[in-house]
Amino acid sequence: xxxxxxxxxxxxxxxxxxxxxxxxxxxxxxxxxxxxxxxxxxxxxxxxxxxxxxxxxxxxxxxxxxxxxxxxxxxxxxxxxxxxxxxxxxxxxxxxxxxxxxxxxxxxxxxxxxxxxxxxxxxxxxxxxxxxxxxxxxxxxxxxxxxxxxxxxxxxxxxxxxxxxxxxxxxxxxxxxxxxxxxxxxxxxxxxxxxxxxxxxxxxxxxxxxxxxxxxxxxxxxxxxxxxxxxxxxxxxxxxxxxxxxxxxxxxxxxxxxxxxxxxxxxxxxxxxxxxxxxxxxxxxxxxxxxxxxxxxxxxxxxxxxxxx
Amino acid sequence: xxxxxxxxxxxxxxxxxxxxxxxxxxxxxxxxxxxxxxxxxxxxxxxxxxxxxxxxxxxxxxxxxxxxxxxxxxxxxxxxxxxxxxxxxxxxxxxxxxxxxxxxxxxxxxxxxxxxxxxxxxxxxxxxxxxxxxxxxxxxxxxxxxxxxxxxxxxxxxxxxxxxxxxxxxxxxxxxxxxxxxxxxxxxxxxxxxxxxxxxxxxxxxxxxxxxxxxxxxxxxxxxxxxxxxxxxxxxxxxxxxxxxxxxxxxxxxxxxxxxxxxxxxxxxxxxxxxxxxxxxxxxxxxxxxxxxxxxxxxxxxxxxxxxxxxxxxxxxxxxxxxxxxxxxxxxxxxxxxxxxxxx
Numbered sequence: 001x002x003x004x005x006x007x008x009x010x011x012x013x014x015x016x017x018x019x020x021x022x023x024x025x026x027x028x029x030x031x032x033x034x035x036x037x038x039x040x041x042x043x044x045x046x047x048x049x050x051x052x053x054x055x056x057x058x059x060x061x062x063x064x065x066x067x068x069x070x071x072x073x074x075x076x077x078x079x080x081x082x083x084x085x086x087x088x089x090x091x092x093x094x095x096x097x098x099x100x101x102x103x104x105x106x107x108x109x110x111x112x113x114x115x116x117x118x119x120x121x122x123x124x125x126x127x128x129x130x131x132x133x134x135x136x137x138x139x140x141x142x143x144x145x146x147x148x149x150x151x152x153x154x155x156x157x158x159x160x161x162x163x164x165x166x167x168x169x170x171x172x173x174x175x176x177x178x179x180x181x182x183x184x185x186x187x188x189x190x191x192x193x194x195x196x197x198x199x200x201x202x203x204x205x206x207x208x209x210x211x212x213x214x215x216x217x218x219x220x221x222x223x224x225x226x227x228x229x230x231x232x233x234x235x236x237x238x239x240x241x242x243x244x245x246x247x248x249x250x251x252x253x254x255x256x257x258x259x260x261x262x263x264x265x266x267x268x269x270x271x272x273x274x275x276x277x278x279x280x281x282x283x284x285x286x287x288x289x290x291x292x293x294x295x296x297x298x299x300x301x302x303x304x305x306x307x308x309x
Numbered sequence: 310x311x312x313x314x315x316x317x318x319x320x321x322x323x324x325x326x327x328x329x330x331x332x333x334x335x336x337x338x339x340x341x342x343x344x345x346x347x348x349x350x351x352x353x354x355x356x357x358x359x360x361x362x363x364x365x366x367x368x369x370x371x372x373x374x375x376x377x378x379x380x381x382x383x384x385x386x387x388x389x390x391x392x393x394x395x396x397x398x399x400x401x402x403x404x405x406x407x408x409x410x411x412x413x414x415x416x417x418x419x420x421x422x423x424x425x426x427x428x429x430x431x432x433x434x435x436x437x438x439x440x441x442x443x444x445x446x447x448x449x450x451x452x453x454x455x456x457x458x459x460x461x462x463x464x465x466x467x468x469x470x471x472x473x474x475x476x477x478x479x480x481x482x483x484x485x486x487x488x489x490x491x492x493x494x495x496x497x498x499x500x501x502x503x504x505x506x507x508x509x510x511x512x513x514x515x516x517x518x519x520x521x522x523x524x525x526x527x528x529x530x531x532x533x534x535x536x537x538x539x540x541x542x543x544x545x546x547x548x549x550x551x552x553x554x555x556x557x558x559x560x561x562x563x564x565x566x567x568x569x570x571x572x573x574x575x576x577x578x579x580x581x582x583x584x585x586x587x588x589x590x591x592x593x594x595x596x597x598x599x600x601x602x603x604x605x606x607x608x609x610x611x612x613x614x615x616x617x618x619x620x621x622x623x624x625x626x627x628x629x630x631x632x633x634x635x636x637x638x639x640x641x642x643x644x645x646x647x648x649x650x651x652x653x
Contacts, residue, residue: 206419
């Protein structure tokens with residue numbers, strides 16, 4: 001177990017280097033110039049611009065720039081924003097709490113509603129409730145998130161005036177509920193369908209027949225024997241999905257005007273702030289790697305047949 | 310009348326009696342008649358072997374007794390299952406649940422899939438005591454260790470927290486037996502308990518089962534397609550074909566002189582040392598589809614002695630007698646020509 005964790009941690013190093021390298025190169029390949037952008041509509045002073053570029057190290061060969069970035073990163077230096085002259089780490093720090101709150105809320109909705117619907121549908125497989133849940137989840141999967149987001153915003157927020165259409169205060173969980181629901185809609189649809197399939201498959205299993213033969217109540221057979229077996233594939237999906245929620249936040253935060261990581265990276269992309277984009281993406285990658293490791297360890301808790309060597 | 314009140318043996322009433330049971334399965338090809346009027350009884354301390362090929366209805370009958378038949382597609386269309394004279398089929402689900410596992414328990418064929426893979430064997434054994442006897446987790450665990458000792462699992466105390474996949478096939482089947490035995494039921498139904506095991510382990514498990522049955526004075530219904538398993542442990546045998554019982558006999562009587570062509574076919578197809586070098590006998594043809602059981606005697610298309618009457622009339626279970634007419638205890642046969650079959 002300990003050796004397994006060490007090996008997994010070591011594996012993160014090449015993944016980390018590779019991922020940052022790709023993102024760095026992609027930012028470089030994008031047209032546009034963050035230094036020129038400082039002048040906006042006005043014609044820039046060429047001499048001043050050249051000096052600034054040299055000062056920021058943007059004249060160096062790209063590989064050298066990457067090397068500087070990577071060594072800085074290892075010392076905890078995520079770089080500096082060109083336009084605002086702020087440390088990227090501070091920018092992330094400001095945006096993070098809103099995104100964490102949004103993600104936690106969305107994840108909770110995904111788990112509770114997704115598994116709940118999947119369980120109901122699976123136990124009534126072939127019935128009307130099952131059909132309805134399958135239809136609704138298919139709808140959620142096929143309609144893009146931004147469409148769902150605007151629909152919710154327009155109807156729930158504006159026309160029927162049930163919820164505030166945008167988020168004024170990201171510390172208010174009530175205001176975050178709607179965007180979290182939008183963010184969770186795709187994942188919960190997948191989780192519901194995955195749970196349903198798993199339940200349907202397992203409820204006819206031999207051990208369920210044994211549970212019945214032992215004289216257990218239906219409730220106990222489901223909660224103790226069926227659910228735990230059925231949730232094994234779902235947990236794997238949830239782990240991967242937690243990373244996807246962070247990506248999905250880019251669109252959702254844009255729609256609802258939440259000042260989180262997603263919004264920040266979106267603006268940084270527009271103004272070609274390479275260090276900010278790479279910094280945030282690197283941060284998301286790190287979170288993703290750690291979460292996947294935790295999920296894989298959790299997997300062994302759920303399924304004793306899995307042993308890590 | 311509750312089950313508890315009739316705990317004592319009632320004279321004249323069998324411990325468990327299946328009476329004219331009919332079970333159908335709903336399939337795309339119409340109703341599959343899996344069980345067509347099966348009757349048998351088991352008393353305390355008695356072992357009944359139910360013999361038959363796959364699809365003969367032996368397991369479906371057992372599942373109906375246990376009340377674990379999947380409904381739908383299965384459906385009981387007639388008959389009774391009497392436990393100490395009380396019909397289990399008309400009980401409420403809650404009453405039946407109290408019988409299951411407690412009064413009547415079942416041993417399944419493949420212990421690896423019949424045990425829950427993600428729960429420790431100690432938990433799965435202890436669960437019975439917690440649900441039926443309201444014991445605490447700790448007491449239940451102690452009981453589980455006791456049971457594992459009883460079925461002779463080495464180092465039970467250390468292994469109680471292990472998971473099913475960590476045991477060998479024979480040990481797993483012992484755990485299944487322990488689970489069935491846990492609450493000291495009156496009847497145990499063993500559905501091909503040794504089929505999934507190595508031959509050497511089969512004998513050990515069978516011996517253990519027979520020993521425990523004697524010690525606890527239980528009724529045992531042993532479902533099998535293996536004539537070799539039956540000979541040593543069973544008291545009486547019911548042979549099933551296409552959802553019907555075709556022959557009833559005390560075990561040694563049946564081996565000595567079968568009274569139904571199907572039983573004889575089964576006995577003849579056992580490989581024997583003195584037949585070395587000769588071709589192995591096999592009953593020709595296949596068991597019938599349960600959606601299209603042949604008219605008359607279901608066995609007639611495969612029977613070497615079939616005549617016109619076999620194709621038109623269903624033979625009833627008739628008492629089998631000696632040539633001079635003296636009855637043979639406990640023998641019946643559903644063959645129009647049982648006399649020729651048994652007396653040659």
